[in-house]
Amino acid sequence: MSHIFLDHNSTTPIKPLVKETMFEVMDTPLNASSIHYYGRKSKEIINLSRKKILNAVNAKNAEIIFTSSGTEANNLAIKGMHDVDFIAVSAVEHISVLKSASSTDKVIIEIPVDRNGIVDIEFIKRIAEEHKKRILFSIMLANNETGVIQHIKAISEIVREYGGYMHCDAVQALGKIDVDFTALDVDLLSLSSHKVGGPQGVGALVIKETISLKPMIDGGAQENNNRAGTENIPAILGFGMAIDLLSKEVSNDLINYTENSIYDYVDDKTDIEIFGRDVSRVYNTTFVAMKGMDSQTQVINFDLAGIAVSNGSACSSGTVKNSHVLKAMSINDEIASCAVRVSIGEETTKSDMDRFLEVWKNNYEKVKNRNNICERKNA
Ligand code: PLP
Numbered sequence: 242m243s244h245i246f247l248d249h250n251s252t253t254p255i256k257p258l259v260k261e262t263m264f265e266v267m268d269t270p271l272n273a274s275s276i277h278y279y280g281r282k283s284k285e286i287i288n289l290s291r292k293k294i295l296n297a298v299n300a301k302n303a304e305i306i307f308t309s310s311g312t313e314a315n316n317l318a319i320k321g322m323h324d325v326d327f328i329a330v331s332a333v334e335h336i337s338v339l340k341s342a343s344s345t346d347k348v349i350i351e352i353p354v355d356r357n358g359i360v361d362i363e364f365i366k367r368i369a370e371e372h373k374k375r376i377l378f379s380i381m382l383a384n385n386e387t388g389v390i391q392h393i394k395a396i397s398e399i400v401r402e403y404g405g406y407m408h409c410d411a412v413q414a415l416g417k418i419d420v421d422f423t424a425l426d427v428d429l430l431s432l433s434s435h436k437v438g439g440p441q442g443v444g445a446l447v448i449k450e451t452i453s454l455k456p457m458i459d460g461g462a463q464e465n466n467n468r469a470g471t472e473n474i475p476a477i478l479g480f481g482m483a484i485d486l487l488s489k490e491v492s493n494d495l496i497n498y499t500e501n502s503i504y505d506y507v508d509d510k511t512d513i514e515i516f517g518r519d520v521s522r523v524y525n526t527t528f529v530a531m532k533g534m535d536s537q538t539q540v541i542n543f544d545l546a547g548i549a550v551s552n553g554s555a556c557s558s559g560t561v562k563n564s565h566v567l568k569a570m571s572i573n574d575e576i577a578s579c580a581v582r583v584s585i586g587e588e589t590t591k592s593d594m595d596r597f598l599e600v601w602k603n604n605y606e607k608v609k610n611r612n613n614i615c616e617r618k619n620a
Contacts, residue, residue: 242547243547244547244548244549245547245548245549245589245593245596245597246549246586247548247549247550247583247584247585247589247593247597248549248550248551248582248584249436249525249584249585249586249589250385250386250388250413250436250525250526250551250582250584251551251584252435252436252441253435253436253437253438253586254438254586254588255435255438255439255440255479256438256439256482256483256486258482258486259438259439259440259479259482259483259486260440260479262478262479262482263440263475263476263478263479263482266286266474266475266478267475269282271283271286271474271475272471272474273287273463273471273472273474274461274462274463274471283472283474286474286477286478286481287307287472287474287477289478289481290307290477290478290480290481290484291305291307291481293481293484293485294432294445294447294480294481294484295447297415297420297484297487298411298415298420298421298422298430298432298447299421299422299423299424300422300423300430300447301423302450303422303447303448303449303450304447304448304449304450304465304467305445305446305447305448306445306446306447306448306454306464306465306467306468307443307444307445307464307468307472307473307477307480308443308444308445308446308468309442309443309444309473310433310441310442310443310444311335311337311410311412311431311432311433311436311444312335312337312444313444313457314412314431314432314433314444314445314446315335315337315338315341315379315408315410315431316337316341316457317446317454317456317457317467317468318341318379318408318429318431318446318448318454319338319341319342319345319377319379319408320341320344320345320455320457321454321455321456321457321467322377322406322408322429322452322454322455323454323455325347325374325375325376325377325405325406326347326348326372326375326376327347327348327349327350327368327372327375327376327377328342328345328347328348328349328350328376328377328379329349329350329351329352329365329368329376329377329378329379330342330349330350330351330352330378330379330380331351331352331354331360331379331380331381331391331569332351332352332353332354332565332569333354333358333360333381333384333386333387333389333565333566333569333570334379334380334381334410335381335385335410335412336565338379338381338410339565342379350368350376352364352365352368352378352380353569354569354570355570356570356571356572357389357516357517357518357519357520357570358384358387358389358516358517358520358566358569358570359389359391359392359520360380360391360396362392362395362396362399365378365396365399365400366399369399369400369402369403369405370403372403372405373403373404373405374403374404374405374406375405376405376406377405377406377407377408378396378400378405378406378407378408379408379409379410380393380396380407380408380409380410381409381410381411381412381413381414382409382410382411382413382414382418382420382425383411383413383414383417383418383522383523384413384517384566385412385413386516386526386528386564386566386567386582387516387517387522387526387528387566387570388413388517388522388523388525388526388527388528388584389516389517389520389521389522390414390418390520390521390522390523393407393409393425393427394424394425394426397425397426397427398426401426406428406429406452407426407427407428407429408427408428408429408430408431409425409427409429409430409431410431411430411431411432412431412432412433412436412444413436413523414523415432415433415436415437415487416436416437416438416487416488416491417491417523417524417525418523418524420432422447428448428449428451428452429446429447429448429449429452430446430447430448431444431445431446432444432445432446432447433445434476434479434480434483437483437484437487438483438486438487438587439476439479439480439482439483439484440475440476440479440480440483441476442473442476443473443476443477443479443480445480454467456468456469458470488587491524491525492524493524495585495589495591495594496524496525496526496527496583496585498591498594499527499583499594499597499598500515500518500527500529502598503515503529503598503601506598506602506605507605511532512531512532512533512605512608513529513530513531513532514529514530514532514572514576514580515527515528515529516528516529516530516567516570516572516580525584525585525586526582526583526584526585527582527583528580528581528582528583529580529581529583530572530576530577530579530580530581531579531581531601531604531605531608532575532576532579532608533579533608533611533612534579534604534605534607534608535578535579536552536578536579536580536581537552539552539579539581539604540552540581542600542603542604543581543597543600546596546600548596548597548600550581550582550583550597551581551582551584552580552581552582563577563578564577564580567580583597
């Protein structure tokens with residue numbers, strides 16, 4: 242059976258050229274802390290990837306700290322900002338942000354979102370004014386479950402006005418929309434390589450020159466004393482190469498086609514809900530609930546048909562728990578428990594989506610038939 246991968250927000254296939262480039266250095270003993278030839282070569286590789294990533298996110302004067310993942314970048318951004326007393330996180334942040342914040346001894350403030358998952362700007366204004374430079378805000382650029390894009394620039398303007406700090410998790414935005422560190426005017430920005438066709442095991446935290454962080458890992462002076470531990474040189478090289486290969490243009494066509502086909506197919510429009518449909522979302526994501534069939538059953542039915550989709554964020558899959566993102570968006574439990582996330586990639590074709598739609602309709606017919614039987618029994 243051929244398999245169709247529609248779960249690119251969990252991870253993306255590594256690009257062949259990235260893999261090839263990494264293989265070329267894998268049998269070379271690379272450690273950037275050494276003074277000899279191999280050490281110098283390692284530094285060269287790291288610095289080249291640094292430059293590529295900083296250029297790609299228009300952060301030429303900023304610093305970049307390579308980490309093991311987007312998760313670690315988020316941890317470092319939040320736990321490393323030792324000078325603040327308050328941390329404000331949106332209720333729809335990735336679990337690595339939410340858990341990092343709650344593990345600190347700071348006062349945590351949760352920023353509410355509306356039914357489309359957009360953060361409450363008035364609320365932000367109030368707390369930015371109240372806590373001035375003693376507060377760190379952490380708000381993501383694009384949500385991993387819904388694909389909803391936040392108005393980071395408008396939020397940063399408010400935060401700047403009152404002197405607070407701004408961290409932005411751009412892990413799901415990179416490669417999908419323009420991520421411009423300077424224009425967004427944030428202090429810290431998290432990225433992850435395996436979401437953009439790079440290898441797993443490497444992420445990055447971009448920080449303004451004026452930011453000083455308390456490191457989380459004790460050890461050597463790597464990454465300008467910000468992150469001890471020998472750098473993962475092949476992965477950093479691969480990350481840089483993946484950045485070179487980022488698509489310049491992306492299109493909403495396939496997701497629009499899929500959502501419109503679903504919407505047109507159902508007779509009773511209240512049988513489905515497409516989350517965040519009224520606001521800007523990244524081109525590759527749709528999160529759709531089908532009333533009457535729980536997420537797990539749908540995901541299994543898709544899997545049996547050779548299609549990989551998700552019931553929400555990868556970190557919580559395997560556990561039957563409703564999404565905290567949908568909960569924050571005030572979506573009732575019955576609908577939230579029936580949501581399936583589809584996230585396409587550069588290699589996804591219309592025929593992949595037609596196959597997806599075929600199985601989706603099949604699931605829907607099962608629900609309708611079951612409901613008809615129940616109605617007849619109750620009559
Ligand atoms: N932030 C967001 C929005 C994510 O979607 C993810 C992963 O799904 C992460 C952070 C964590 O990134 P990583 O998988 O590199 O740890």
